[in-house]
Amino acid sequence: MNTCAPQLLDYPKPLPSAFVPAAPVTRCRELAVGVIGPGRVGSALLDQLRAAQPRLEREGRLRLRLCGVVASKRMWLDCDDAELNGRHGGAQVWRPNDLDAFAAHVRGGTAPRDALLIDCSASDAVVSHYARWLAAGLHVVTPNKLAGSGALERWQAIRRASAASGARFRYEATVCAGLPVVQTLRDLLDTGDELVAAEGMFSGTLAWLCNRHDGSQPFSALLREAHALGYTEPDPRDDLSGMDVARKLVILAREAGWALSLDDVAVESLVPEALADLPREAFMDRLGELDAPMAARLAEARTDGGVLRHVAHLDAHGRASVRLAVLPAGHAFAHSRLTDNVVQFTTRRYCDNPLLVQGPGAGPEVTAAGIFADLLRIAESLELRA
Amino acid sequence: MNTCAPQLLDYPKPLPSAFVPAAPVTRCRELAVGVIGPGRVGSALLDQLRAAQPRLEREGRLRLRLCGVVASKRMWLDCDDAELNGRHGGAQVWRPNDLDAFAAHVRGGTAPRDALLIDCSASDAVVSHYARWLAAGLHVVTPNKLAGSGALERWQAIRRASAASGARFRYEATVCAGLPVVQTLRDLLDTGDELVAAEGMFSGTLAWLCNRHDGSQPFSALLREAHALGYTEPDPRDDLSGMDVARKLVILAREAGWALSLDDVAVESLVPEALADLPREAFMDRLGELDAPMAARLAEARTDGGVLRHVAHLDAHGRASVRLAVLPAGHAFAHSRLTDNVVQFTTRRYCDNPLLVQGPGAGPEVTAAGIFADLLRIAESLELRA
Numbered sequence: 001m002n003t004c005a006p007q008l009l010d011y012p013k014p015l016p017s018a019f020v021p022a023a024p025v026t027r028c029r030e031l032a033v034g035v036i037g038p039g040r041v042g043s044a045l046l047d048q049l050r051a052a053q054p055r056l057e058r059e060g061r062l063r064l065r066l067c068g069v070v071a072s073k074r075m076w077l078d079c080d081d082a083e084l085n086g087r088h089g090g091a092q093v094w095r096p097n098d099l100d101a102f103a104a105h106v107r108g109g110t111a112p113r114d115a116l117l118i119d120c121s122a123s124d125a126v127v128s129h130y131a132r133w134l135a136a137g138l139h140v141v142t143p144n145k146l147a148g149s150g151a152l153e154r155w156q157a158i159r160r161a162s163a164a165s166g167a168r169f170r171y172e173a174t175v176c177a178g179l180p181v182v183q184t185l186r187d188l189l190d191t192g193d194e195l196v197a198a199e200g201m202f203s204g205t206l207a208w209l210c211n212r213h214d215g216s217q218p219f220s221a222l223l224r225e226a227h228a229l230g231y232t233e234p235d236p237r238d239d240l241s242g243m244d245v246a247r248k249l250v251i252l253a254r255e256a257g258w259a260l261s262l263d264d265v266a267v268e269s270l271v272p273e274a275l276a277d278l279p280r281e282a283f284m285d286r287l288g289e290l291d292a293p294m295a296a297r298l299a300e301a302r303t304d305g306g307v308l309r310h311v312a313h314l315d316a317h318g319r320a321s322v323r324l325a326v327l328p329a330g331h332a333f334a335h336s337r338l339t340d341n342v343v344q345f346t347t348r349r350y351c352d353n354p355l356l357v358q359g360p361g362a363g364p365e366v367t368a369a370g371i372f373a374d375l376l377r378i379a380e381s382l383e384l385r386a
Numbered sequence: 387m388n389t390c391a392p393q394l395l396d397y398p399k400p401l402p403s404a405f406v407p408a409a410p411v412t413r414c415r416e417l418a419v420g421v422i423g424p425g426r427v428g429s430a431l432l433d434q435l436r437a438a439q440p441r442l443e444r445e446g447r448l449r450l451r452l453c454g455v456v457a458s459k460r461m462w463l464d465c466d467d468a469e470l471n472g473r474h475g476g477a478q479v480w481r482p483n484d485l486d487a488f489a490a491h492v493r494g495g496t497a498p499r500d501a502l503l504i505d506c507s508a509s510d511a512v513v514s515h516y517a518r519w520l521a522a523g524l525h526v527v528t529p530n531k532l533a534g535s536g537a538l539e540r541w542q543a544i545r546r547a548s549a550a551s552g553a554r555f556r557y558e559a560t561v562c563a564g565l566p567v568v569q570t571l572r573d574l575l576d577t578g579d580e581l582v583a584a585e586g587m588f589s590g591t592l593a594w595l596c597n598r599h600d601g602s603q604p605f606s607a608l609l610r611e612a613h614a615l616g617y618t619e620p621d622p623r624d625d626l627s628g629m630d631v632a633r634k635l636v637i638l639a640r641e642a643g644w645a646l647s648l649d650d651v652a653v654e655s656l657v658p659e660a661l662a663d664l665p666r667e668a669f670m671d672r673l674g675e676l677d678a679p680m681a682a683r684l685a686e687a688r689t690d691g692g693v694l695r696h697v698a699h700l701d702a703h704g705r706a707s708v709r710l711a712v713l714p715a716g717h718a719f720a721h722s723r724l725t726d727n728v729v730q731f732t733t734r735r736y737c738d739n740p741l742l743v744q745g746p747g748a749g750p751e752v753t754a755a756g757i758f759a760d761l762l763r764i765a766e767s768l769e770l771r772a
Contacts, residue, residue, distance in 0.1 A: 353745055
């Protein structure tokens with residue numbers, strides 16, 4: 001084997017662009033894209049799409065066309081720039097928010113095109129449009145958890161619309177952002193494997209708190225630190241309640257074929273009943289009341305020689321729970337890195353050792369990348385256009 | 387939250403088949419499949435395909451048609467059964483092995499169809515056909531590492547043929563079997579992320595040996611145990627040489643855009659020079675000669691407070707190495723489960739904490755599932771057929 005460092009330093013070189021020659025640009029897949037919700041994730045996605053556009057077209061893989069953006073109250077359509085370019089010098093023209101007009105514009109008028117709507121909002125109202133958009137042949141990609149974890153009837157209608165029209169509905173980024181979780185579960189099941197259990201730590205905040213909670217300082221001090229660092233939601237109860245984790249578990253449970261809803265998940269909230277309904281300031285003033293119960297849980301875990309972790313669990317019978325669990329010190333979740341998300345699938349094929357995916361499971365850039373990967377998966381299935 | 391156990395026991399139920407209605411079976415994707423190499427992996431794949439066929443067709447997702455199987459010396463084509471059904475009562479008729487005739491038959495004659503060849507052989511001769519098959523529009527899926535880690539020119543020709551004809555070439559199962567590794571790296575790069583480092587433990591055998599090697603018994607005793615358990619190749623030097631791990635690293639390096647070949651990888655063999663060329667029996671008799679050097683490496687690791695692991699590493703400059711490395715006790719690889727494969731990608735987006743995938747990375751069933759997932763990915767991009 002050649003171990004000559006200098007040679008390795010100069011060589012290998014990046015592959016020349018001729019390495020995988022671009023297909024004749026006369027035949028290239030083309031996708032019209034509309035983005036709903038230009039917030040932190042939506043903006044990161046727009047940046048990633050703009051940066052990737054020239055490369056994807058050069059490689060003859062995909063011609064991306066951004067047709068519009070919808071914000072909470074107003075929207076921009078590319079045609080406005082076209083029409084008004086002369087007068088406005090290309091400045092973007094915003095018009096009142098109208099989701100249906102937006103969808104119609106992205107899909108194209110007399111000559112409908114391959115079109116994709118990306119919902120980066122956290123809005124339930126937007127989700128209510130999915131089924132209609134999919135039925136009309138528009139693909140939908142989203143990190144919005146409200147479709148997959150909301151009313152079962154609505155989700156079923158969304159899936160039916162997608163199956164009937166052939167328009168694709170993808171939502172990898174709803175669980176652990178850019179980590180390959182939903183697609184990995186999908187592949188296991190589609191290839192005939194059987195899910196025995198899905199376990200995960202789906203909250204970086206709670207993972208950090210559990211990792212740091214070693215008894216050296218009270219839980220409330222750690223929580224205040226996490227809050228100051230911006231690791232928690234503005235109201236930490238939104239993390240401590242476990243509801244966001246439960247939503248992710250419902251999405252995975254439905255992916256596994258269980259007609260599960262949020263109410264079916266046994267969720268243990270870390271917020272004492274007495275503090276659940278207080279105004280935020282009052283709650284922050286009384287954080288100390290979390291210390292005794294959390295210290296007790298830690299002591300209990302240690303007498304068993306285990307560690308305390310916040311775990312979402314789905315079993316082979318579709319039973320779902322989200323709770324503080326005592327795990328053996330050798331458990332994979334016991335060694336997870338601070339703030340990492342982890343998911344592991346135990347199946348008939350992965351029975352002795354499960355399949356495990358771990359890494360940062362939140363943040364605008366990795367969430368946007370998860371959406372972008374879904375977009376590319378859909379683009380692969382588009383017909384080549386002259 | 388509803389935590390009523392009985393209700394959770396009875397409910398949720400599996401989703402009714404009407405849940406995601408089958409598309410009218412008049413419009414269903416159709417894929418003609420030919421399998422080369424019905425060995426342990428090939429047979430497991432055929433079992434999985436047969437088992438999944440009715441479900442995939444019922445869901446209106448894919449009509450799979452097995453057109454033939456090629457063994458080392460002979461092959462079976464479905465047309466033989468059709469023609470000779472009367473005389474042979476459906477018994478499979480074998481004819482002499484002819485790869486080109488096989489490919490032509492799977493592709494179909496006057497009316498070419500969407501066709502996929504799956505190479506489950508470990509044959510270099512079969513790989514030499516890939517470029518021609520892809521140029522002819524046949525998709526190719528394989529767990530055979532000889533394409534991605536063999537001659538760079540041949541691999542470039544394969545990629546060029548695929549890009550020019552649009553036929554797909556997929557090889558997820560070449561690295562860590564069914565674990566999502568190649569596609570995960572692909573998605574990171576395609577969405578505009580930049581690879582800083584790829585590290586992995588790609589040999590379950592060496593992972594097991596490193597995990598168990600704690601000084602309580604000599605390395606040779608562990609190696610004999612692994613050999614007796616069937617964890618090693620018949621000749622353990624095939625594991626200890628690190629070459630199989632190096633091949634997987636080359637495949638990932640090329641995926642990352644580096645024009646890398648096996649000779650460019652700095653591979654540290656665990657086989658002492660003096661034992662490299664002995665007959666197998668003679669080597670097995672002298673295993674004891676591995677003990678002193680391995681004990682020394684372990685001692686060295688411990689003085690640094692670290693652990694000894696067999697690690698494949700690719701850096702941001704395309705430098706690749708496979709060696710025994712001393713890792714800090716807190717490193718993710720230090721806690722891996724016995725025989726697990728692990729890979730972690732450090733990128734611009736996953737910089738503080740890398741993206742990690744872990745699990746069993748070998749075995750017929752999980753390898754076949756990796757191939758099957760590639761097949762389904764290709765099927766998604768097929769046009770609907772009446």
